[in-house]
Amino acid sequence: MLKRMNAETRALEYFHQGFNCAQSVFAAFATQVGLSTEAALRFSSAFGAGLGRMRGTCGAFSGLCMVAGFCQGNLTGQPEDKERIFSLTRALADDFKAEFGTLTCRELLHLDEEMESSARPNERTEAYYDARPCERCVAFCARKAQTLLSLQATEQA
Numbered sequence: 001m002l003k004r005m006n007a008e009t010r011a012l013e014y015f016h017q018g019f020n021c022a023q024s025v026f027a028a029f030a031t032q033v034g035l036s037t038e039a040a041l042r043f044s045s046a047f048g049a050g051l052g053r054m055r056g057t058c059g060a061f062s063g064l065c066m067v068a069g070f071c072q073g074n075l076t077g078q079p080e081d082k083e084r085i086f087s088l089t090r091a092l093a094d095d096f097k098a099e100f101g102t103l104t105c106r107e108l109l110h111l112d113e114e115m116e117s118s119a120r121p122n123e124r125t126e127a128y129y130d131a132r133p134c135e136r137c138v139a140f141c142a143r144k145a146q147t148l149l150s151l152q153a154t155e156q157a
Contacts, residue, residue, distance in 0.1 A: 022045075025064055043066070047066075050104065050105030058096070058100075060141040064141035095144065096140070108133055108137065109132055
C-alpha cells in the first residue's frame with residue numbers, strides 16, 4: 001500500500017507508524033535510491049530526533065541529506081566533488097531554515113538543554129503530534145527529496 005502513495009504521504013505514513021523523522025523521509029525513497037525498505041530504515045535509524053535523540057540537526061533534514069547524497073554525492077575525494085554536495089546541502093539547509101527558522105531539533109521543539117537527556121522516545125499520542133512541527137518537517141523534506149530525485153531523473157534522460 002505504501003508504494004502507491006506519493007512520497008510525502010509515504011513519509012508521513014512511516015512517521016505515523018512510529019518510525020523516526022529521518023527514517024520516515026529516507027524510507028519513503030528506498031526503492032528510488034536502490035535500497036530495500038528494511039535497509040533504508042536501518043541506515044537512517046540513528047539519525048532520528050536530532051541524531052540519537054540528542055536533539056541536534058533535525059532528523060527529517062538528515063533523511064533529506066541522505067537522498068541528496070544519493071543524487072549528487074561525491075565518489076572521489078576531490079575538493080570540487082565534495083563542494084557539489086556541500087553546496088547542495090547548504091542550499092537545502094537555507095530552504096529548511098527559511099521554512100522553520102532553525103535546523104536544530106531542540107529549537108524546533110522549544111526544549112531546554114536539560115529537558116530531554118534520555119534516549120527513550122516519547123509515546124506517540126495525539127498530543128505528541130499536536131505539540132511538535134515534526135509532521136510538517138517530514139512532509140517538507142519529503143517534497144524536497146522528491147524534487148531532487150525528479151531533477152536527477154530529468155538530467156539522466
